[in-house]
Amino acid sequence: QVQLQESGPGLVKPSETLSLTCTVSGGSISSYYWSWVRQPPGKGLEWIGYIYYSGSTNSNPSLKSRVTISVDTSKNQFSLKLSSMTAADTAIYFCARAELGYYFDFWGQGTLVTVSS
Amino acid sequence: DIVMTQSPDSLAVSLGERATINCKSSQSVLYSSNNKNYLAWYQQKPGQPPKLLIYWASTRESGVPDRFSGSGSGAEFNLTISSLQAEDVAVYSCQQYYRSPPTFGQGTRLEIK
Numbered sequence: 411q412v413q414l415q416e417s418g419p420g421l422v423k424p425s426e427t428l429s430l431t432c433t434v435s436g437g438s439i440s441s442y443y444w445s446w447v448r449q450p451p452g453k454g455l456e457w458i459g460y461i462y463y464s465g466s467t468n469s470n471p472s473l474k475s476r477v478t479i480s481v482d483t484s485k486n487q488f489s490l491k492l493s494s495m496t497a498a499d500t501a502i503y504f505c506a507r508a509e510l511g512y513y514f515d516f517w518g519q520g521t522l523v524t525v526s527s
Numbered sequence: 528d529i530v531m532t533q534s535p536d537s538l539a540v541s542l543g544e545r546a547t548i549n550c551k552s553s554q555s556v557l558y559s560s561n562n563k564n565y566l567a568w569y570q571q572k573p574g575q576p577p578k579l580l581i582y583w584a585s586t587r588e589s590g591v592p593d594r595f596s597g598s599g600s601g602a603e604f605n606l607t608i609s610s611l612q613a614e615d616v617a618v619y620s621c622q623q624y625y626r627s628p629p630t631f632g633q634g635t636r637l638e639i640k
């Protein structure tokens with residue numbers, strides 16, 4: 411059974427860059443799309459972007475200029491960097507596997523990131 | 528972006544009764560070349576990540592009880608729970624993957640009456 415686990419800081423200052431890593435266990439990171447999805451407290455889900463194991467990426471145009479997603483197949487990890495953080499970026503950040511790049515069949519538990527000085 | 532709108536925002540149903548949640552997309556998510564609807568449903572319980580229930584609008588994910596079913600085509604879809612159980616209390620969300628960026632509905636909160 412594939413398991414995903416997010417790691418990273420729970421508090422980020424305004425204007426700084428958020429860095430999160432997702433570690434995949436129970437299966438290989440190869441041959442799948444891997445995504446980041448976030449959920450502001452009490453609100454709906456927003457797709458941030460995905461990376462294919464080969465390194466090709468796609469991200470939400472609403473965030474595109476701020477998003478960098480990378481993969482390290484040797485560590486079975488993929489990572490998110492989101493720059494110029496503001497209070498509006500406060501959310502639970504989930505990593506997930508995107509079957510065929512379409513729907514999300516495995517999810518991490520999520521990590522709450524708060525943007526505050 | 529394709530906008531996904533769910534109704535109702537919240538729903539209270541008695542145990543053992545049927546619950547139906549509606550999801551409408553701002554454009555069709557039916558791909559004519561393969562006749563597939565690019566629509567998924569998720570269940571999210573408090574403090575947990577979303578759980579995939581249904582994909583391709585009506586295909587149940589492995590391990591999902593058969594009281595959960597998805598229906599609809601084009602731009603209107605339903606998630607039906609045939610006989611509500613206490614463990615079904617959750618927020619349910621639809622998601623389109625027809626066009627990037629994938630987008631989600633706002634969620635429907637399902638409670639016990």
